[in-house]
Amino acid sequence: MDSSALADLAVSGQINCLCDQKFFSELAKEASDIAGCFSSRVRHLLNLHEHKIKRFITFVSQCFQNPQQATEQECRMLIEYVIMNALAIRKILKKYDKVHRSANGRKFKSKMLSEHIEVLQSPWLIELGAFSMFSEPNGGRNDEPLNPFSCDLSSTEPKMTLMLPDRVKLEYNLLCPICLELVFKPYALGCGHLFCKSCACSAASVLIFEGPKAARAGSKCPVCREAGVYGNAVHMIELSLLLKKHCKEYWKERAAEEGAEISRQTKMYWDMQSKYMIGY
Template structure:
């Protein structure tokens, strides 16, 4: 079965109408472009220029809109799912009262699996349609668009919520749900080590493989209290605060828009940073002694910063 038909059947089979990549419409745009330029083919055999105004005016804007809708839907649903899993105390009772905690852990894993399938099949659809674009246009504009999509935060495989779902799966697999009684969320998903450097690895269908490095590029150690910036790079929360020139007390939302990511040098990446709570749980269980040491270090640093903060406030109040 061709992927286009398989994709359409999958999207039509969803209980809820979800946004997706209009694979069929995008193929029609490319097909029309090929027909238009075949009638004006140059003597050198090239049927379409590297930059095609016929396609670029409709193809890429449509794809951007659809990818934005897909990643927005995925992020929102993943966030709600993980809120259910992480709920505790009064918040848990409140969600129970609302009827949102009626699912057992196997049901949560199944919902996570459905989310991952939704993300991956749309990622494959984008990959295939961009490959077709380059084939028709004899160009690499489709491949170059992937970098643009990452900078626009619409590349779904770069979503921090996908990282959270991977950690979520491992956490449930190793604690409350027996493997032989729970549906698999990821095939071959695991916390792996290469030269003592941890990473989340996952073998996915259609030759897609995810490897998420869990080493903080600032302190060069396993990320502690991990946070993902909006550019997708993961750091220790304390290290990210230092890079953003803010205190732990003020937090990353206090960072100036001009502050840059230490890796990609993009600006404005701190305000929307996401705490990776499921990943934090996974790493704290896997590196218990290391976690206790880092926790003690952070407590001391937090106390120091709080003290400096109040001393500066007092000096300002007294006009010193």
């Protein structure tokens, strides 16, 4: 929560004492630190993962230990870290409301969502979940710690599910709100909404080969209408790998469609360019 939002709350009489103001501003700082630390650690881990796969392919004969192992272990640790912190903040807010007989804790929770510091809604958590499921053997061995992530891609509402230790289930919708199909080469916009790369591009009126990040700065999310969400869009590489692995036929179809669309756009682009040239 920024200070102006706090001031708004204070003016409207919802926050009465200074201790409340301090409490919520410190909690907001804590939450945004957690979200920031988490996303940079996931980025680092997944970069490392790509790097290790390349190394693994090159030096496969000299490899005695599975290079995946260390990464998977850190992946588990990060998932635990994020769940632990999120539950702690939830408990604190619940307790706060109980003690103060207020609804400010609950309000703060929705504030965290709208300001994208709720780490359980981070696209990086979805990436981490996808990564953790990718290497799982089918059925999962009994001696392996159970993965709190699971996914259901065959239904008409494809989703990824995260089971929290308190049995609360979080669901991440994997249906593209534009084409109403499973997200293909997904991007998460800054607001957290997921789209196919090609759908995000068409919504922002940019060409597919330019990518969603090429959108004008003020472009809005087609779902929640939040502006400026394309610049910090996250290319969901791990999710893409997982979906491709589980939906091979669908992926092939979409890849062919996208390929045709890209060449159509490219041709149009060069036709335009040459028209300008001739005009000049």
